[in-house]
Amino acid sequence: MSKQEKLYKFYTYAKNEGLRKAVKKTRDYVAKQQQPIFQQPIDVMAAVEDIKRANYIDHPYAAPPKIGSKEKLKIGWVLSPLSPGSGGQNTICRFARYLQQQGHDVTFYLYEAIHPQSVAQAVDILRSSFHFDVKVKKIADYEESDALIATGWETAYPVFNVDTKAHKFYFVQDFEPLFYGLGSKAVLAENTYRMGFYGITAGRWLTKKVSEYGMAADYFNFGADMDIYRYKPEVKKQKKICFYARPVTERRAFELGVIALDIFHKKHPEYEIEFFGWDTGNYQIPFPYKNRGILSHEDVARLYHESEACLVLSLTNVSLLPLELLAAGCIPVMNEGENNSLVLGENDYIHYVPASPIQMAAELSKIVEKDDLTAYAQAASDSVANASWDASYAKVEAILRREVQGE
Template sequence: MNKLISTYKNEGTRATLRKISHKLKSIKYPSGEMSPKIDMSAIPVMPQLEDLIKADYIHQPYVKPEKLDKDRLNIAWVTPPVGPGGGGHTTISRFVKYLQSQGHRLTFYLYRNNTIPQSAKEAQDIFERSYKLNVPVKEIEEFQDEDVVFATSWETAYAVFNLIGENLHKFYFVQDFEPIFYGVGSRYKLAEATYKFGFYGITAGAWLPDKVKEYGMEADYFNFGADIDIYRPKAPILKKKKIAFYARAHTERRGFELGVMALKIFKEKHPEYEIEFFGQEMSNYDIPFEFTDRGILNKQELAEIYHESVACLVLSLTNVSLLPLELLVAGCVPVMNTGDNNTKVLGDNTDIVYAEAYPIDLATKLSEVVEREAISEYAEEISQKYQATSWEESYKKVEEIILREVTRV
């Protein structure tokens, strides 16, 4: 159990579930003895069965209520169990903090999607400690007196659909196209169905509105930003012979294997370059070249890596990562896979080096970056161009969307 808890803290929910699944499959039973029956409620990352049964969006659709005559709202966010430092909760926390500063009343409600057991108190402690949020966390069963509620993942969308409130406006905070987290099967179809629930979508970036609109879902989006004060270089940039890799082996959409293969090719051509992995602790992985394992880092530690590294390999096979704009502010060249999921959000930005999601092309583009003349001077130029890339306009836009959809004021 201690190992599982450690995995959850360091690698997140999905990695923990994979280890549990692997452990169960490895259990050997005596010859002739029946193996235990599979408990359907234990299928990893699923809504509660009673919520699935109740959420009849076909015959009993959600009807958007009348607009409210108020401009300070009670806004609820339904969250799955919380881990420290997760990208999804980091983004949610940004907007929660801003909405709170504007006079709205914010509350989290914890929804257990049959993953890691967690109490509302434990979740609140993590929000306070890891996300610097002073927002109450309650059990979903305590839900009441809210004007607005956000689903924050496909499992929580089922709970939100079933919440009752005469004037309750339901939104969906969409940070990725979650069906493709799975193979085409039951979870894929159940996640896909949530875009038909009738909620208004607010999405991370411009790629997702087109995806969810295929299901008839209305949506608007916010642009990504960066924490300028953290990632802006504090002194003239002096690059080392170093590149970085956003290594998330337990998050399949981050293309870990593609990255390792590309880096092996790159390292053979440029053995003088140090390669630093960050994003996950890598002690259990046999990597076919010398590298430095930095594990999970805080923002200040990330800024140090970005300032020293010439380039960072950051792969995003679904919605784009938060990293590219942070890297540009820091004067580090992002090398990324091309595709609408990235270019629709970041644009055909000439400061980002796009490559095919293929090891040889990724390695070639990394080599071109490190072979550039006057690398440190170029890094300074990039950094200066992105010093206005803050989150502030996105905070304002999200509040404007909520007020536009919910209030007459």
């Protein structure tokens, strides 16, 4: 637009709207033009340079020769910045702690593509939130290892790119492409299953899923901390049910659960409903409930011991909660699907239902209306009496030894 055209536009606007408005509009326009233009970065979780370097098609990863007999292994885990309360990182710490207790040399390597985190910050979180003392370094300071383990999908890219003689593994806890809509992140997550690492998966469903991409894998079973969750007959059940409420985690189907509980509440208004897993205070919940937020393991156990049933939903890999609930004598109601039953098995005390709010509510009602609920809770706990983590820890160590040493 020429200078004359701009002056004419100003004159016309001032004539119709008044000089004051015309001057203000002009000032606003000039101010807007002077503001720096914000350029949105390319956000794909992993560093773009790492993605560009990871040419698994032309230069696929090939496992090095087995190293033979060696009493203690040097094992590196690559993690994105530590986050207090992360369930996935807590599970990683469980297994890493066990390996450390067996005498293996364990190091955590930080990969900071998501956001920066100092080694000191990571160490503090590991100690305060996960009660774990372990060596922590930046991935740029990687030291030669016998085994190098990717964790979240974004960490698979730097693991692929590291020039090392280590055997490379992938600790897969969920089918992460489903965390996103169909787009770049989903595709990049899928591609990590084609990199050639040996998978160690949380349950059989994930072993099956990653095999669709040609990925070899073995699995470990879930367990429960019996010292924390074991059923306590002396803690009387109350007219209470609970809900694992994670509105920030799509795969936990928060909205389906709220609708189901609204139906349940109308039939059983005498029952208290407690939400846990996240602070839901900013959500409009159409029935009375107690917002417990994020709880300690001990407070979660107390909630389970007091509750008759729990609605716990998962649309991808099953969570750790169902076995903990059973151990505590709290009956889990879950959406049916291989992602749940293939991992947990057909336990008679897990109530699988279609992912329909009406049927979820009906199943909750069926449980709380039982005449023999105390005996039922005890039997549920007895059904998982041997579901400790010990066998799973030992199996993961055996997988590492087998693939690294040939034992």
